[in-house]
Amino acid sequence: MRRSSSKKPGQAGSAAPANPSAADLLRTASSKATSKELERIDGLFSAYANGSSGLIDPEGIESLCADLEVDHTDVRILMLAWKMQAERQGYFTLDEWRRGLKSLRADTISKLKKALPELEKEVKRQPNFADFYAYAFRYCLTEEKQKSIDIESICELLDLVLGNQFRAQVDYFIEYLKAQNDYKVINMDQWTGFLRFCNEISFPDFSNYDPELAWPLVLDNFVDWMQAKQG
Known part of the structure; x- marks a missing residue:
């Protein structure tokens, strides 16, 4: 006589859903927070980007500097470009902007302004300065x-x-x-x-x-x- 292949609830192979662990909940919360942070970073980019080119151009950088209350010739703006690894002088792409601001944990102008002194310290450390x-x-x-x-x-x-x-x-x-x-x-x-x-x-x-x-x-x-x- 063939044995039944049915399994009791709780045995291996049971389709009963498992309760999410604390680690799962933390991962979900972290993912949502990261998504929100990226949305704010992208929104900030849009505030300074040229609508036609899709880039932050020299005019956008001047507006950014005005909001950061620094001169556009301030060395910290060059340091910010370094943090983004910007390739073209006077222009920031969205990917470069995301790279820099995510690294600085800055998704608002206020946070970016507060991050500049720490960025300056980071740059002055070796081998960063070289x-x-x-x-x-x-x-x-x-x-x-x-x-x-x-x-x-x-x-x-x-x-x-x-x-x-x-x-x-x-x-x-x-x-x-x-x-x-x-x-x-x-x-x-x-x-x-x-x-x-x-x-x-x-x-x-x-x-x-x-x-x-x-x-x-x-x-x-x-x-x-x-x-x-x-x-």
Whole structure:
């Protein structure tokens, strides 16, 4: 006689629904909260985006800066672009905006404003600062195949990005760049070389500077210029 295949309630294979666990409830609540946060982030993007292009453009960034009560030339706006990993100077895409604001846990202007001081601290930590410094150069390349930046723009960028940390070195290097006639542009190797120079070389005596090492020639010339200036 064939045995019955029926199972008692509660046995394996029972179709009786299980009560949701605490972990399931937490996951559901977290998912809903994340969804709401993303909605607010997207809504904030729409408030500044150009309706035609679907991007936050320079005009939108100026409006954002006004609401954050910072100048559009404030280094923290460049730091915000770094956090978003924005690819095009003066423009934010929705994906870039989401990436940055989700990371900062900022879904309102008030939260974003409060996040800026912490963002500044984050950028100044190593190796974040080296990454930010290199990013600042790439962000200012306005054309796809562009490899270098003109001297006037480089001087402005140096002052913005590095001036607070290495005031004397930056001021003298800017003075040299504006006085010399050998270089019309600066490339990435020269740009990153100057950060290494500021971190490693004693200033203003240059006692540990060895021109035989792999320094960009522009820095050899800068040291020569400084030593001649010092007499």
